[in-house]
Amino acid sequence: MYYHQVIAPTIALGERAFLGVGEEHKMRALDVPLTVRSIAGMFFGLLILQLLGDEEIAKRWEELPEVVASLLFDGLLHNKEIFDK
Numbered sequence: 001m002y003y004h005q006v007i008a009p010t011i012a013l014g015e016r017a018f019l020g021v022g023e024e025h026k027m028r029a030l031d032v033p034l035t036v037r038s039i040a041g042m043f044f045g046l047l048i049l050q051l052l053g054d055e056e057i058a059k060r061w062e063e064l065p066e067v068v069a070s071l072l073f074d075g076l077l078h079n080k081e082i083f084d085k
Contacts, residue, residue: 011036042068 014036021027046064049057057064 007040011040014040039072042071 015032018027018030018032018036022030022032046057046068050061
């Protein structure tokens with residue numbers, strides 16, 4: 001019931017937002033349904049870790065938005081040419 005009342009509408013909203021940004025050519029072409037669910041999964045995973053008592057997450061909860069934003073927008077690698085080889 002929670003999925004249908006909360007998660008599904010939130011995912012639909014996220015998909016519409018990503019499609020709008022994509023139509024404006026402000027980001028690269030993505031598989032929008034899978035991208036939105038991957039991002040949602042990252043957030044749900046962090047929430048689950050918090051609920052299960054992960055001490056590092058609990059201590060540094062306020063830092064997470066910056067870390068997540070950096071991962072999403074900057075990625076993990078300094079030099080992205082690694083994938084061009």
